Amino acid sequence: MNIVIAAIGKARSGPEQALFDTYAGRLPWKIDVKELEIKKELAADVRRAREGELLLGAIPDGARVIALDERGKNEGSAAFAARLGRWRDDGVRAVAFVIGGADGLDEPVRKRADLVLSLGAMTWPHLLVRGLLAEQLYRAHSILSGHPYHRA
Numbered sequence: 001m002n003i004v005i006a007a008i009g010k011a012r013s014g015p016e017q018a019l020f021d022t023y024a025g026r027l028p029w030k031i032d033v034k035e036l037e038i039k040k041e042l043a044a045d046v047r048r049a050r051e052g053e054l055l056l057g058a059i060p061d062g063a064r065v066i067a068l069d070e071r072g073k074n075e076g077s078a079a080f081a082a083r084l085g086r087w088r089d090d091g092v093r094a095v096a097f098v099i100g101g102a103d104g105l106d107e108p109v110r111k112r113a114d115l116v117l118s119l120g121a122m123t124w125p126h127l128l129v130r131g132l133l134a135e136q137l138y139r140a141h142s143i144l145s146g147h148p149y150h151r152a
Helices: 015-024 044-057 077-089 107-112 126-145
Strands: 002-008 030-036 064-074 094-099 115-118
Touching: 002 044, 002 126, 015 126, 030 044, 030 126, 044 107, 064 107, 077 126, 094 126
Parallel strands: 002 030, 002 094, 064 094, 064 115
Antiparallel strands: none
């Protein structure tokens, strides 16, 4: 299964990128990070809409889409792993995760998503979300493969 992470903003070298690299490097699944940016200053609603268009354009055809949004569903690691396992077993070739910018996701992005998922009620820096997501993907793979990393 291929994983696409479509994210607003460019990662810089630093602890956030190191965290992402640590967990992404442990996965057998291919991860393709598509970093998207809008350079000019725009009003928040206009910028969010434009970012939404870029995010939707980065989703591969036929991919299942998970939008990461604070208003999304809270799902435990085991349930998340089970969902990915079902999709894998059903022959889903790609899962795309979308991470919005500072003003969140535009409504068409949330509507396109097969799942709107929250990483918790707290607000996380967008670059840190990539590392949190990579860790949860690694945890899901560990659960699915019976590896003892996840001890719930």
